[in-house]
Amino acid sequence: MSAAIPETQTADERRFIRNCTAICGQQTQRLVPHLLQTFRQQTVWPKGKWQNRGLERTEFRNGGCDVFVGRPYIPLARLNDLATTEIALSPHLTKRGPNGLWFIGRGVEHELVNRASQIMLFGHVDSDGQPVEIQCVNSCGYEAASFDLFLRESDAEQQAREDEKEFEMKVGVRSI
Secondary structure (H helix, E strand, O other): OOOOOOOOOOHHHHHHHHHHHHHOOHHHHHHHHHHHHHHHHOOOOOOOOEEEOOOOOOEEEEOOEEEEEOOOOOOHHHHHOOOOOEEEEEOOOOOOOOOOOEEEEOOOOOHHHHHHOOOOOEEEEOOOOOEOOEEEEOOOOOEEEEOOEEOOHHHHHHHHHHHHHHHOOOOEEEEO
16 A cells, blocks of 8 residues: 655655645645556656645646545546646545545537547657647746647748757657
8 A cells, every 4th residue: 555755756856745745745745656557557648747736735637637635626627728638636645445546527519629629730759759849938937838830841840950959869750
């Protein structure tokens, strides 16, 4: 029933662990290693960054997935929002169970899935196949991340070649 926090963590995971240690109760803190392990094994693209939802102690976000722990209210309406692609639920660990992480996502007949199936975009990916993220920090220290998206593959390829020269890194193109 126990899982260890991975020996090597990304900066994002270390920040998430620190935040959870500071604001979350013991039962939620016991879930953190399980959450990290499960989301590392996810094959979804793109991999997300961990976020705490304000001062909420049992609600988190990883990429497009809203994560709820404990005995959460399940806000299924969030699946109608473009920013949320799935919801993960994890009750606190108990001896009697059930223990686990459940994922709820949009079905193939969902209105957003149907609309998006008619769109073809291209984006830049790194050597691991993950999206190339553009990080911006303004003078007040506020951070933002964005991605270059292209309607035509040829435009994405041309920009990728320019970015490879400018940033000295391998940039690939992938349909999204």
